[in-house]
Amino acid sequence: MGKSFIIAALVAVTTVSAHGNITSPPARLGGPAMAKACGQSAVSAVLQDGTIPLENLLPAPAACNLFLCRGALFADNAARVQTFALGQTIDFTAILPIPHEGPANVSVVDTKTNQVIGQPLIVFDSYADENLAVLPANNTAFSVTLPAASATLESACSVAGACVLQWFWFGTAAKQTYESCVDFVIGSGVAKRAAEEEKVKRKSARWYGN
Numbered sequence: 001m002g003k004s005f006i007i008a009a010l011v012a013v014t015t016v017s018a019h020g021n022i023t024s025p026p027a028r029l030g031g032p033a034m035a036k037a038c039g040q041s042a043v044s045a046v047l048q049d050g051t052i053p054l055e056n057l058l059p060a061p062a063a064c065n066l067f068l069c070r071g072a073l074f075a076d077n078a079a080r081v082q083t084f085a086l087g088q089t090i091d092f093t094a095i096l097p098i099p100h101e102g103p104a105n106v107s108v109v110d111t112k113t114n115q116v117i118g119q120p121l122i123v124f125d126s127y128a129d130e131n132l133a134v135l136p137a138n139n140t141a142f143s144v145t146l147p148a149a150s151a152t153l154e155s156a157c158s159v160a161g162a163c164v165l166q167w168f169w170f171g172t173a174a175k176q177t178y179e180s181c182v183d184f185v186i187g188s189g190v191a192k193r194a195a196e197e198e199k200v201k202r203k204s205a206r207w208y209g210n
């Protein structure tokens with residue numbers, strides 16, 4: 001990682017001038033792989049202001065898919081992959097320096113197909129309404145809970161890079177689209193369930209003496 005990239009990433013954290021994005025869990029940032037696909041100017045723009053809408057990066061080269069994670073790629077974010085268990089509740093923090101009323105949601109997205117897996121985990125019919133004196137607290141601090149049992153998630157999201165939790169927000173009047181992606185794998189859920197099954201087995205062995 002070059003020095004200039006590190007400096008640019010620090011700048012992205014400290015100077016936030018517009019719109020909105022997810023700050024926790026750690027969301028995908030731009031980097032060399034995105035620069036290859038989307039151009040260095042797009043990466044410079046998102047590193048300078050992590051809250052800009054994808055429309056600011058249009059037009060994009062054919063290799064650049066802004067409509068998934070605003071063009072940010074797993075290859076630049078392998079160190080940010082989270083491990084979540086099925087049934088886990090995940091706390092999100094968003095910043096909304098410039099709100100724009102519109103729908104928002106968080107979904108598990110298959111990064112190969114850019115398709116949502118299952119139902120959205122949270123849906124806001126009206127989000128970031130700039131006409132409100134104060135935004136509802138859950139616009140910037142909310143939680144989502146993964147399904148307690150899902151063979152689909154377990155198999156689709158077992159490898160880093162395959163799945164993201166994508167925060168999506170569209171400012172209706174502003175006509176601006178925002179996307180932040182959290183890379184994750186379904187991990188400890190498998191181990192946790194195996195341990196629980198073992199416990200149940202041991203308990204029943206005590207009851208039935210077998």
Ligand SMILES: [Cu+2]
Nearest residue numbers: 019098174176
């Ligand atoms: Cu905006």
